[in-house]
Amino acid sequence: MSGSKEKALNLLRYLPRISLTNIRDNPGAKMARKRGRAQHGGDKHGDGNKGSGQRQNFMRLGYETGNNPFYLRFPKEPYYKGHHLKRQYPPLSLLELQKLVDLNRIDPTKPVDLVAIINSGMYKMSVDQHHFGVNLTDEGFEIFEAKINLEVQWASEPVIAAIEKAGGVVTTAYYDPHSLQAIVNTKKFFERGIPIPRRMMPPADAIEFYSSAANRGYLADPEEISKERFALAQKYGYLLKRIEDDPDYEMLIQRKDPRQIFFGLNPGWIVNLKDKVILKPTDEELLEYYAS
Amino acid sequence: MSFINKLLPFTRQFPILTEQLGLIRYSSYKSSYQLEDINPLPRKYEITKDPMEWEYVARLLPPAVIPEPLKKDKYPSGWKPQAENLSDRPYFIQRNKFHELPIYLKINTLKTRRSTVLRNIQGDIWLLEKEIRDFLSPQFFQPIRSQVNEFAGYIRIHGDYVNAVKYFLEQKGY
Amino acid sequence: MFLKVESHKIRNFNNLFKQLRISCAREHSTNSDIPTVTTEFAPRKLLFESKYLKPRQVWLESLDTIDERKLGILELHPTVFGANPRIDIIHQNVRWQTLYRYVSFAHTKLRFEVRGGGKKPWPQKGLGRARHGSIRSPLFKGGGVVHGPRSPTPHFFMLPFYTRLHGLTSTLSVKFAQDDLHIVDSLELPSDEPQYITELVKSRLWGPSVLFVDCSDIMPRNITAATDSIKHFNLMPYYGLNVYSMLKHDTLVLTRAALDIIEEKILNNFHRHDPSFLKKFKVNQV
Numbered sequence: 001m002s003g004s005k006e007k008a009l010n011l012l013r014y015l016p017r018i019s020l021t022n023i024r025d026n027p028g029a030k031m032a033r034k035r036g037r038a039q040h041g042g043d044k045h046g047d048g049n050k051g052s053g054q055r056q057n058f059m060r061l062g063y064e065t066g067n068n069p070f071y072l073r074f075p076k077e078p079y080y081k082g083h084h085l086k087r088q089y090p091p092l093s094l095l096e097l098q099k100l101v102d103l104n105r106i107d108p109t110k111p112v113d114l115v116a117i118i119n120s121g122m123y124k125m126s127v128d129q130h131h132f133g134v135n136l137t138d139e140g141f142e143i144f145e146a147k148i149n150l151e152v153q154w155a156s157e158p159v160i161a162a163i164e165k166a167g168g169v170v171t172t173a174y175y176d177p178h179s180l181q182a183i184v185n186t187k188k189f190f191e192r193g194i195p196i197p198r199r200m201m202p203p204a205d206a207i208e209f210y211s212s213a214a215n216r217g218y219l220a221d222p223e224e225i226s227k228e229r230f231a232l233a234q235k236y237g238y239l240l241k242r243i244e245d246d247p248d249y250e251m252l253i254q255r256k257d258p259r260q261i262f263f264g265l266n267p268g269w270i271v272n273l274k275d276k277v278i279l280k281p282t283d284e285e286l287l288e289y290y291a292s
Numbered sequence: 293m294s295f296i297n298k299l300l301p302f303t304r305q306f307p308i309l310t311e312q313l314g315l316i317r318y319s320s321y322k323s324s325y326q327l328e329d330i331n332p333l334p335r336k337y338e339i340t341k342d343p344m345e346w347e348y349v350a351r352l353l354p355p356a357v358i359p360e361p362l363k364k365d366k367y368p369s370g371w372k373p374q375a376e377n378l379s380d381r382p383y384f385i386q387r388n389k390f391h392e393l394p395i396y397l398k399i400n401t402l403k404t405r406r407s408t409v410l411r412n413i414q415g416d417i418w419l420l421e422k423e424i425r426d427f428l429s430p431q432f433f434q435p436i437r438s439q440v441n442e443f444a445g446y447i448r449i450h451g452d453y454v455n456a457v458k459y460f461l462e463q464k465g466y
Numbered sequence: 467m468f469l470k471v472e473s474h475k476i477r478n479f480n481n482l483f484k485q486l487r488i489s490c491a492r493e494h495s496t497n498s499d500i501p502t503v504t505t506e507f508a509p510r511k512l513l514f515e516s517k518y519l520k521p522r523q524v525w526l527e528s529l530d531t532i533d534e535r536k537l538g539i540l541e542l543h544p545t546v547f548g549a550n551p552r553i554d555i556i557h558q559n560v561r562w563q564t565l566y567r568y569v570s571f572a573h574t575k576l577r578f579e580v581r582g583g584g585k586k587p588w589p590q591k592g593l594g595r596a597r598h599g600s601i602r603s604p605l606f607k608g609g610g611v612v613h614g615p616r617s618p619t620p621h622f623f624m625l626p627f628y629t630r631l632h633g634l635t636s637t638l639s640v641k642f643a644q645d646d647l648h649i650v651d652s653l654e655l656p657s658d659e660p661q662y663i664t665e666l667v668k669s670r671l672w673g674p675s676v677l678f679v680d681c682s683d684i685m686p687r688n689i690t691a692a693t694d695s696i697k698h699f700n701l702m703p704y705y706g707l708n709v710y711s712m713l714k715h716d717t718l719v720l721t722r723a724a725l726d727i728i729e730e731k732i733l734n735n736f737h738r739h740d741p742s743f744l745k746k747f748k749v750n751q752v
């Protein structure tokens with residue numbers, strides 16, 4: 001059954017050749033501009049009589065004819081104290097993550113970190129808005145079944161349970177804003193031609209979170225983490241299989257160094273996308289600095 | 293300014309002096325330093341072309357085109373792929389480039405009006421509109437008011453029936 | 467235009483036209499039989515295959531001889547060559563192409579630019595005349611113009627990306643539907659005489675003006691020499707393809723390589739991953 005497209009194309013076969021002289025826009029697409037003349041729109045052109053309105057000499061926005069205006073009455077408010085120092089983690093639900101895996105926007109056969117999530121195109125964050133990474137929420141807790149090696153910036157207990165129940169592995173890691181600039185737009189960063197920076201340690205109020213095994217922090221002791229995995233399985237009531245027996249063990253065990261931003265690339269390297277080469281420093285001083 | 297610029301060719305051998313005297317105008321051609329060979333770089337580096345390492349770099353770059361979803365037995369997120377054998381159908385709803393059904397909820401600026409828009413319709417659009425109306429009418433008290441744009445290939449239904457129409461289309465396999 | 471056809475043969479209006487079409491084609495077609503598929507002809511692979519829309523079919527022709535020689539049938543993607551023929555989008559594209567580079571040099575002088583008019587023409591009071599400050603005010607004959615054109619006024623604007631993309635697909639579909647699209651294996655001609663190409667185009671009824679599109683900007687020598695003196699035969703690389711040129715020339719001739727590149731680029735742009743290219747176009751963008 002032919003649709004309107006087919007009908008239109010068939011019609012065109014018997015109509016004159018479409019050229020520059022017989023094309024036009026849809027009726028109603030262009031509205032003629034009305035000039036301000038005569039009774040309506042003319043005379044005072046919508047400005048009224050005398051006063052600041054007609055003389056185009058308006059009071060500035062917020063001015064209250066002399067008394068202390070509202071925007072100057074309160075020099076500051078306590079509710080936003082320290083807002084410029086607070087870290088924000090835009091949320092990504094487990095449901096959304098599962099959808100990305102289903103739609104092949106994220107490759108579960110490789111470790112999934114912040115770079116992979118941003119490159120999927122379905123998660124946006126901006127570093128200048130004090131966004132520090134992914135906060136994985138528990139919406140989709142019941143349906144999550146993807147076995148992935150996941151690295152996020154914030155994950156609560158039920159979220160960690162959902163991922164480990166599916167056979168995957170989750171780590172929480174911190175990235176400082178300079179590293180995030182490199183992560184958010186990798187192509188733009190490589191084109192800048194500066195070496196891959198070292199990842200900085202988390203600030204004082206975050207170090208406890210990223211060092212605790214209960215949060216699967218990247219600075220925590222791996223043995224403690226395996227104990228916590230077992231404890232969580234007991235708490236949420238699922239069977240925790242031995243990770244060593246898993247066929248994807250090598251993929252699931254991959255972790256980044258605390259100073260590393262990208263998998264497989266060390267800090268200090270410069271990636272040249274045009275010539276497809278990597279420049280590595282051989283200077284001792286630089287190697288010592290980047291290895292520390 | 294032009295006097296200083298005329299003076300500068302004679303003072304080019306003594307750039308530091310002229311700079312100190314405040315005679316350099318950085319934005320003028322005559323006062324700018326001439327191009328020199330770069331001295332050997334202070335830091336030693338090596339260039340590597342390891343394909344294994346380049347694999348890691350390639351992973352970091354986003355894809356140019358949206359990837360196709362892989363065929364699996366089940367999709368836990370609730371996403372349903374389009375059926376294969378739809379070429380004999382009287383109408384067809386093409387999935388958008390994100391492989392989702394092209395059904396959108398439009399809310400006006402004052403948030404007082406909602407409409408459901410179903411796009412990318414190919415084939416007999418009038419039949420599809422009739423079937424959707426017959427499906428929705430018994431479920432809702434309000435009459436189903438719809439607009440068909442045959443040429444552009446979309447149906448607009450007044451009201452929020454996104455989930456209902458999505459269910460209807462998924463049952464049909466689109 | 468109407469042929470007398472027996473009423474029992476007419477099923478509907480479409481069929482009548484189909485019979486007309488076939489008879490017209492028979493009158494003008496050459497006596498060449500459809501040759502068997504040659505070895506250098508390989509079927510086309512379509513990207514992003516459509517599940518419902520059927521691919522369009524087009525003859526693969528050759529420029530080796532003046533008489534047309536069909537090498538086989540190629541498949542064209544329906545999204546590119548069977549798209550909705552949106553005349554309004556085509557119009558918008560043509561308007562954009564002409565207007566975005568247009569600079570208006572119309573210029574009128576303001577009251578301070580018109581020569582003279584610095585002195586108060588007559589005293590404020592006492593004369594019984596209207597009060598004026600300058601003889602070049604807009605009220606005066608010969609005075610400045612208030613809201614007149616000020617040169618140079620650019621009319622630059624960017625048509626939305628998808629409007630431009632749909633403009634290309636609509637025009638290609640229109641060209642294909644109106645039998646003005648021909649696919650050719652390559653632009654190699656046996657001779658560099660302009661006479662050859664004019665006779666070729668004339669015998670094949672390829673319209674007075676022809677646009678040849680190839681995959682690279684360096685064209686074969688013979689066709690370059692032949693079409694150099696002929697203003698209505700133009701050569702274009704694939705990246706120069708635009709709505710205005712396609713409509714200006716009556717016939718569009720694509721080489722097979724150009725067809726592959728054009729189709730690939732258009733389809734990839736329909737399925738682009740990153741929407742950052744949709745950001746507003748800034749003239750001073752780095």
